[in-house]
Amino acid sequence: EAQVTQNPRYLITVTGKKLTVTCSQNMNHEYMSWYRQDPGLGLRQIYYSMNVEVTDKGDVPEGYKVSRKEKRNFPLILESPSPNQTSLYFCASSRGRTHYEQYFGPGTRLTVT
Amino acid sequence: RKEVEQDPGPFNVPEGATVAFNCTYSNSASQSFFWYRQDCRKEPKLLMSVYSSGNEDGRFTAQLNRASQYISLLIRDSKLSDSATYLCVVNRGTGNQFYFGTGTSLTVIP
Numbered sequence: 535e536a537q538v539t540q541n542p543r544y545l546i547t548v549t550g551k552k553l554t555v556t557c558s559q560n561m562n563h564e565y566m567s568w569y570r571q572d573p574g575l576g577l578r579q580i581y582y583s584m585n586v587e588v589t590d591k592g593d594v595p596e597g598y599k600v601s602r603k604e605k606r607n608f609p610l611i612l613e614s615p616s617p618n619q620t621s622l623y624f625c626a627s628s629r630g631r632t633h634y635e636q637y638f639g640p641g642t643r644l645t646v647t
Numbered sequence: 648r649k650e651v652e653q654d655p656g657p658f659n660v661p662e663g664a665t666v667a668f669n670c671t672y673s674n675s676a677s678q679s680f681f682w683y684r685q686d687c688r689k690e691p692k693l694l695m696s697v698y699s700s701g702n703e704d705g706r707f708t709a710q711l712n713r714a715s716q717y718i719s720l721l722i723r724d725s726k727l728s729d730s731a732t733y734l735c736v737v738n739r740g741t742g743n744q745f746y747f748g749t750g751t752s753l754t755v756i757p
Contacts, residue, residue, distance in 0.1 A: 565743040576749035577691070577734070584743050592744065624690055634679045634738050636745070638690035 536561045540625050540639035547615055548647055555610045555642050557625030563637075564630030566608040567592070568600065570621040571641075577624065583608055584630060615646040648673050653735050653748035661756050664725045668751045670735030671717045678740025680711055682720050685732045685750065694720075694733070725755045 538559045547553055559566065567582040569592075579592030583602040597619055599611040608627075612619060625639040653670045660666050672680075680697035695702065697709040697718050708721040722729055735748035 567743060567745065569747075571688075574749065577747040579745055582743040590742075590744075593746075622688060628743070630743070634743075634745075635681065635693050635696060636691075636736075638692070640690050641688070 536637070538625055538627055538637050538639035540623075540642050542642060543640060544643050546645045546647065549616055550614050553612050553615060553644075555612075555623060555625075555644070557608045557610065557639055558606050559608075559625075559627040559637070560606065561627060561629075561637065562605065563627035564605070565628045565634075565636075566602065567626045567636070568598070568608070568610045569624045569626065570594065570619075571624065572621050580610070580623075615644075617646050620644060620646050650674060650746035651735055651737050651748040653733075653751050655749055655751060657752040657754060659754045659756055660725055662725055662727060664755075665721065665723045666725060666753065667722075668720045668733055668735075668753075669717055670719070670748050671715075672735075672737045672746070673716070674737070674739060675713075675716060676739055677716075677737045679738040680709075680718050681736040681738075682707075682709055682718075683734040683736055683747075685734055687731075691734055722753075725753075727755050727757060730754045 568580040569577040581600040583589045623642045626636040628636045682694040683691040685691045701710045706723045710719045732750040
């Protein structure tokens with residue numbers, strides 16, 4: 535089954551404790567992205583990648599890191615989480631080039647206390 | 648100014664009604680346009696891409712007006728299952744950078 539998976543689905547952590555949210559897709563897609571969704575603000579792009587080893591900042595990259603060492607995986611790293619990073623996070627992938635239709639993972643609900 | 652703006656609603660319509668949503672975008676260089684559907688904090692799912700000539704998929708019709716920089720979604724014969732938040736999404740066409748509207752909430756009432 536074609537899908538985007540994210541782990542964990544729910545995470546409660548404390549300020550400053552490094553964490554990684556994994557994202558994996560099995561559709562051989564070139565493009566991948568991370569978004570956060572907050573009430574009243576909609577989905578905002580954090581980072582995106584157009585291929586292996588090619589990443590770029592989206593609209594809200596501060597406090598986040600990403601890497602794209604393999605085509606299928608695109609982990610999101612929070613080196614020192616803060617309460618303002620409490621949010622719902624989505625990973626997405628698309629075929630790329632002229633095919634921009636995105637497929638989303640189920641989301642990760644992160645709470646930083 | 649926001650890249651993409653949508654009327655948040657809520658739109659409450661009876662079953663069988665026709666409802667239309669509009670979305671405006673600010674960057675005239677935008678190239679690709681989409682409507683996504685999101686159910687109660689679940690992942691967004693692609694409803695349809697929006698083409699310059701307009702396109703239709705069953706009860707759903709999408710239109711693009713480049714001159715006025717807006718896109719629209721028309722839902723005919725609304726079903727209870729259409730209740731969701733509809734997200735307007737724009738891609739500038741220079742790669743993988745997307746801008747989402749905050750969504751329009753639709754509730755279809757029996």
